[in-house]
Amino acid sequence: MKTNKKPLTQEDKKMIRSEKRMGYVFATLILTAGAFVSMVLALLKPNDTSLLVLTIAITVALSLLILYLVNRKHNLDIRVGYKLLKQALLTKKEKIVSYEAGSGKLYIPILAEIAPKLWGQKMRPSDKYYFIVEGEKYEVDETTYKNTEPNDEVEMNYTSVGNNFLGISVSE
Known part of the structure; x- marks a missing residue:
């Protein structure tokens, strides 16, 4: 099987960008779950802000990690350009x-x-x-x-x- 390289067209780039949506969906789900947990913690322990800050920080970090891991290869495909x-x-x-x-x-x-x-x-x-x-x-x-x-x-x-x-x- 012979393999060649060719530059990406605008349609190809559009298709790759549309595949990146799943990373955003997963990150949004993680953020939503973290917001719910933070809200429950704020209601149960209103005076304990350190646990609330820790939960928010972990949620944001986890959602960014998920976003990076899911979309990493798609971003590289667009950057490489062929x-x-x-x-x-x-x-x-x-x-x-x-x-x-x-x-x-x-x-x-x-x-x-x-x-x-x-x-x-x-x-x-x-x-x-x-x-x-x-x-x-x-x-x-x-x-x-x-x-x-x-x-x-x-x-x-x-x-x-x-x-x-x-x-x-x-x-x-």
Whole structure:
């Protein structure tokens, strides 16, 4: 499997930044739990401020540590600024019709003729495109799907440090 390097695009950077959200969620959960514990300590022991200060300090330090550990590789990926392109063989292509959740109502044929707006709304279909590469199924966009055929070479895009999957592009 051949590997090349290529600079990160703005879409790649946006995807990496969106993956950093989990670190912020975990840190916020730790801060919320620490605030709750601090509030309970303040209510139970109003005169003991040293325990309250210690709890707040530990909570803030733990949340910052969690934030750093979870987002460390994502930050390094953005700082390094390139992605790895691994050449792979496209085994199979699939096109599946998917229906938008919540877009339709219960379809009853007899009632749909009487009151079509109330009972006759069907779900909106949308197409999803998939590549099977080395036994794994990956979702791709329509243009990439149409520009390739089975047994073509495709490029699997991964981040350089975290080795996170960014997408599939057509080999040039």
